Amino acid sequence: MDSAVERAIGLMWERYSEPLSLTDIALPLSRSYFARLFRDTVGVTPGRFLAAVRIFQAKQLLVDSSLSVTDVSFAVGYNSLGSFTNGFTTSVGVSPGRFRRLARSGEFTVDSQRPKPGTGLGAVAGTVSLPEGLGNARVFVGAFPTPVVQYPSFGGVILDVPSGRPTCYHLSDVPEGTWFVHAVAVADGFGPVPWTDRTSLIGRRDAVTVTADSVTSAAMRLRRVRLVDPPVLLALPVLEPPPALAAGGGCPVIGPRSAPVSSGL
Incomplete structure (x- = not known):
């Protein structure tokens, strides 16, 4: 993996709670060159990767801490509860509050998206x-x-x-x-x-x-x-x-x- 990409990913995991810009993440490379390099290496843009890190860390805090949803949103780098809630729900599939309730109840279901009517x-x-x-x-x-x-x-x-x-x-x-x-x-x-x-x-x-x-x-x-x-x-x-699986076809x-x-x- 390219050392600049590795450094950038490490920075995202360390400073996800801060208002990181593409310039911050790309230094010392130019933003345009780094964005291309990152996407070619990782498969997503730097901004998308950083957003994923923030949502992932929010999931951890919702399960492991007693912070309010608002405090969680600020702790992972969002300055708007609405933006955080929308981003979390879009990525995770449930709202932050519902995710926490399901985690505390000890049950969850794997729900696949239902195809639109008429779709092949x-x-x-x-x-x-x-x-x-x-x-x-x-x-x-x-x-x-x-x-x-x-x-x-x-x-x-x-x-x-x-x-x-x-x-x-x-x-x-x-x-x-x-x-x-x-x-x-x-x-x-x-x-x-x-x-x-x-x-x-x-x-x-x-x-x-x-x-x-x-x-x-x-x-x-x-x-x-x-x-x-x-x-x-x-x-x-x-x-x-x-712990064990039966042998067989x-x-x-x-x-x-x-x-x-x-x-x-």
Whole structure:
């Protein structure tokens, strides 16, 4: 990764609560050159990445602190509660207040966006595989219109993937068009207490074309999260890997279903 992009991303994570400008983030490079470099490297603009960092940190504060929604908005760099609420709801899929209530109630559902009436629908299917050296994982897979894991998603499912064995997935009722297929996962480690050494994983397939009444193939190979990856914004259930998975064939799809809410990876 380019050192200027790495420095900029580090700056965003450290100073997201401040009114950072593109000039602040780009220094010592020119704004135009840096903006092109950042987008070519990361896949989104610097402004979009910074907005994602702020929303992600807001999710953390809503779950882990007793700050009011207004105070949370100021703490993550917004100077308008209305702008924060709109940005949060658009990215996460629920309002800040509702997100907090769902987190405290311990339940959440994976709700895929309903296609517009009359839209041609297809499907995306394939396998999900884990990196070597990890235990079982619980994985969310869905189709998204952007390179950021944010609302809305289509055809979302949750499945359990065993260590060392790819597992099938199938996203149904995906509108025809071109999509990013994202996977978000948490994997156990090995040993007598594998849940004490968990790893966050992601995967992405770009430009997946879906046509009506057909199935598009897209294999998902997950990897560890990198600094360059935009944070996960969509409200997802806690991805709690199962302690054991039965051997055998088939494609065990769990979701959507109710589960505890997660503030993200």
